[in-house]
Amino acid sequence: MAKISVIGAGNVGATTVQRLAEMEFGSIVLVDIVEGLPQGKALDLMQAGAIVGYDTKIKGSNDYADIVDSDIVIITAGAARKPGMSRADLININTKIMKDVCEKIKQYAPKSIVIAVTNPLDIMTYVALEITGFEPNRVFGMSGILDTGRFASFIADELAYSKRDVEAMVIGGHGDQMLPLPQHSSVFGTPLPELLGEDVIAGLVERTIHGGAEIVALLKQGSAFYAPSAAIVQMVESILRDEKRILPVSAYLQGEYGQKGIYFGVPAKIGCDGIEGIIELELTEEQEHALKESSASIRENIEDLDI
């Protein structure tokens, strides 16, 4: 049975544990610095098992020793943005938290696969790589499944089709420079540009790019967590079941898409070894240009990191 640890018992962390518990992948440890919070949520989620019908063991803890020998560690610890803030505004506060969390992961779960979720995602995943010193195939970030899910949801609503028949693709940094790719998005095999006019597609692309901010503005405190937790669980499932699914994730690039030494949202094959391959998609000239801008801004933030 697998052991999965979730760091951060806030909105994303606790919802992720709920979904993981329902999937019965293995035992779960939920860690937070706030005393009583992970313990209380773990107890509540264990009791839900008697009603929903799962036997997953969930332990809440303030002690990182409890994550010992985890197969997967999911990092959701850190501040969420407030209305008017960009994800990048969280760099300083969340770098400190990531450093602390990743030292502990290195100490207690040196063989784990690490999934970073904390924002700004591509930068915090880089911090996780640097601090753990793990191989890049087992340190990656959750972003593209969420952005792609948003794009797919908007496409389905626009065309009045089921979300299950929409394939969408978003690559790039998890920020305002992400790149929804209409030509690689389709409904039952028909590319989006054959189904919708340019203006309509541009509107859906724009809404996708600002999808996180739209929710932050509505919630007024905190950010999205239902779709993010669903995205995390899809990654965990592909790892634990060695499904080798191609999922958009933030992966460490070593020459792919003309980039080296940064984390960037790209489609990747996800299996028991973590990232087992990166898929390079054909881009238009305009998209190539936007990709360079998106990657340059990530690189700038990495260069400014205090780690």
Ligand SMILES: NC(=O)c1ccc[n+]([C@@H]2O[C@H](COP(=O)([O-])OP(=O)(O)OC[C@H]3O[C@@H](n4cnc5c(N)ncnc54)[C@H](O)[C@@H]3O)[C@@H](O)[C@H]2O)c1
């Ligand atoms: N990658 C994505 O697509 C994505 C999606 C949603 C949220 N996020 C990010 O995930 C993070 C968490 O979001 P949330 O909504 O769960 O926030 P939240 O405020 O509900 O929860 C964060 C939790 O982290 C805990 N924490 C802080 N420092 C810690 C430490 N050193 N060790 C353990 N726990 C610690 C806090 O006590 C809190 O319970 C934010 O940075 C948010 O921006 C990313």
Ligand SMILES: O=C(O)C[C@H](O)C(=O)O
């Ligand atoms: O928008 C945020 O700050 C949280 C997350 O990155 C999201 O896209 O929902």
